[in-house]
Amino acid sequence: MADNKLDERPTLSKEELQALLEPQILSLSNIQEALSGKTRLFKACLFAATAMSAAYLGMYSTGLLDNFVSHGWTKHYGDYRLHQIRFGIGFLMLVSLYVWILLKKPLGTILACYAGVLSYFLVSGTARLFVVLNPPNDTSFLTIYILLNSSFVALAFILMREDRRSTW
Known part of the structure; x- marks a missing residue:
């Protein structure tokens, strides 16, 4: 006699069915929950990077940086435009870092990319x-x-190392 395997259908439990029907791929956590498994050094470096970025944002917004960047010396519009583009990229990098942290995703790849971009900005x-x-x-x-x-480059590398040492 041949066994008909189509008649023997496995059944799913209620928990398995609910997990399949309601995926939580993009569930955001709050910042306290997202940083709960991180090391103290990770939190300190994240705070330092955020504070330095906020100080830069404040100085940029008030015009205090205009005398200390290349467009302040050359008065070339191209230098001013390049500074604006770099500022925008830096701001997007910080925002996307926080979103990635809130999503509780591994940060190694994104921080390595950031370190490369920041190194390019430096050179x-x-x-x-x-x-x-x-x-x-x-x-x-x-x-x-x-x-x-x-x-900023060093903070990106330290955050990358501490993310590997942290637990979720």
Whole structure:
């Protein structure tokens, strides 16, 4: 006798059926819940990156940065436009980082991409300052510029490492 396997249909439990019918792929958590499994260093670095970004946003909005970036020295519209584009990209990076944290997704890939973009900003911005300052008379400003941009890159790497050490 041949067994008819179509007659022996497995049944799903109520929990399995509910899990299949109501997927929670994009469920946002609150920030406290999202950071609950993160290390103390992760939280400190995230706060530092956010505080530095907020300070930059405030200084950019008030016009205090205009004298300290390349378009302040060259008065070229292209330099001003490039600064606006970089500012927009940086702001989108910070917002998307918080969304990714709220979604409780692994941050390694996104932070590695951010570190690459921030490194590009550091190298290209420093090169542009060398062209504008030609030769750089104010080495203290250039040093501060490099240290501030390098700190964002370092924070991205530290956040990446601490995300791997954290639990969800």
